[in-house]
Amino acid sequence: MELPYIEPYKIKMVEAIQTSTINQRKKWIAAAKYNLFKLSSDQVRIDLLTDSGTGAMSDKQWAEIMLGDESYAGSSSYEKLEQTVKQITGFPFFIPTHQGRAAENVLFSALVKKGDIVPGNSHFDTTKGHIEFRKATAIDCTIDEAFDTTVQHPFKGNLDISKLEKIVQKHSAEKIPFVLITITCNSAGGQPVSMQNIKQVHQFCKYYKIPLYFDSARFAENAYFIKTREAGYAKKTIKEIVKEMFSFSDGMTMSAKKDGLVNMGGFIALKNPEVYTSCITYNIIYEGFVTYGGMSGRDMGALAVGLQEATEFSYLQSRIQQVHYLGERLITLGVPVQQPFGGHAIYLDANKFVPNIPKEEYRAQALAIELYISSGIRSVEIGTILADRDPITRNNRYPKLELVRLALPRRTYTLSHLEYIAIAIKNVYDTRNEAKKGYNIHWEAPIMRHFTVELDKL
Ligand code: F0G
Numbered sequence: 001m002e003l004p005y006i007e008p009y010k011i012k013m014v015e016a017i018q019t020s021t022i023n024q025r026k027k028w029i030a031a032a033k034y035n036l037f038k039l040s041s042d043q044v045r046i047d048l049l050t051d052s053g054t055g056a057m058s059d060k061q062w063a064e065i066m067l068g069d070e071s072y073a074g075s076s077s078y079e080k081l082e083q084t085v086k087q088i089t090g091f092p093f094f095i096p097t098h099q100g101r102a103a104e105n106v107l108f109s110a111l112v113k114k115g116d117i118v119p120g121n122s123h124f125d126t127t128k129g130h131i132e133f134r135k136a137t138a139i140d141c142t143i144d145e146a147f148d149t150t151v152q153h154p155f156k157g158n159l160d161i162s163k164l165e166k167i168v169q170k171h172s173a174e175k176i177p178f179v180l181i182t183i184t185c186n187s188a189g190g191q192p193v194s195m196q197n198i199k200q201v202h203q204f205c206k207y208y209k210i211p212l213y214f215d216s217a218r219f220a221e222n223a224y225f226i227k228t229r230e231a232g233y234a235k236k237t238i239k240e241i242v243k244e245m246f247s248f249s250d251g252m253t254m255s256a257k258k259d260g261l262v263n264m265g266g267f268i269a270l271k272n273p274e275v276y277t278s279c280i281t282y283n284i285i286y287e288g289f290v291t292y293g294g295m296s297g298r299d300m301g302a303l304a305v306g307l308q309e310a311t312e313f314s315y316l317q318s319r320i321q322q323v324h325y326l327g328e329r330l331i332t333l334g335v336p337v338q339q340p341f342g343g344h345a346i347y348l349d350a351n352k353f354v355p356n357i358p359k360e361e362y363r364a365q366a367l368a369i370e371l372y373i374s375s376g377i378r379s380v381e382i383g384t385i386l387a388d389r390d391p392i393t394r395n396n397r398y399p400k401l402e403l404v405r406l407a408l409p410r411r412t413y414t415l416s417h418l419e420y421i422a423i424a425i426k427n428v429y430d431t432r433n434e435a436k437k438g439y440n441i442h443w444e445a446p447i448m449r450h451f452t453v454e455l456d457k458l
Pocket of ligand 1: 049050100101215217254266
């Protein structure tokens, strides 16, 4: 028989999981105003809120923590990270930041101005927030296939060139400071972008002289999908594919909390020396001196090791097989999920799961709350609450997909945890017809409301 795959690591340190009862969780979620972000972690049994900064570091990363050089300027940990970023991405310029949105803040301060248009593939919410905060507009150019959870397409994160073309015709290329490709595309379900599509967008940008940037939080997972799904890449290493992907762009922002395998950190990497010079000034104002940018030396060292580990095939294979194991289990149990599965999470299709709850009553959020109460699993709504209001009309934006994201932290949970998650979801699915009412917004922040929103149960 063929031997099954195993995780390419064993566990050296463990952290206790807290248990609780349904009645306790009912009280806690009511006290949290039905916002899962407001729960404390010991009220959660399995935490699938995010894969961001929640993974486990390796022994080699922890060893780097002890070697951290905390010098304000010119620390050796910075140099290790700089060398690694340049080697892995191929970009000549590098600026550390404290996390991904900080990288967005610095880069967009240099590039985005009022009235600009930033086309992309379903921009992440902080990215959209940073664009809209500057009174610019983010336009979604993801291919239509991404918005039907049953369509089998290997690269649902791809951009539709005809949608990009229409934007240029309507607004002119001068209004577009850059096109942004998010790899993998988180908001569309952790879906990858193919190398062919990256090349097409690059050609498009070159023709109109528009720079092309990547939001690269899960760039290594994207490279894994290119290797395993796209013709011509099976024999290439992940590191070769990563280099090729980045060769088509002018720069990247990075949330190292994902494919950097660290708990905190980020960076910008760039081709253009003028953009680099401009970013440095903003980095010093917002983040810190250029050789630390909001990160401690030890964290930069751990990130340098994490980037190497995250771009190893064996790590990525086990990571993505774990996510897909959960997806397969849910399909076997008849639960509607986004297909094909993405890299970092499985997404429940709330439109199909709880269609009886009106979309105006935030059905995906209602489903996430029910899953928490019944099993202690914390997930996150990727639906109307996250989509926020239109900045001009202030009306709710109803996205085509109402999803509940089950994001798997890296190297953190085992197969039995996945089994628990699958059965817990099946149990909620079996009682779905009883769910008819959702929630009302009691209070919300003017921007990025999902983190702090307060809800009333209807
Ligand atoms: N870009 C993408 C595609 C992201 O998924 C995130 C964060 C960011 C940028 C911002 O990075 O958190 O380091 O400031 N995503 C997390 C998530 C929060 O749960 O998906 P950050």
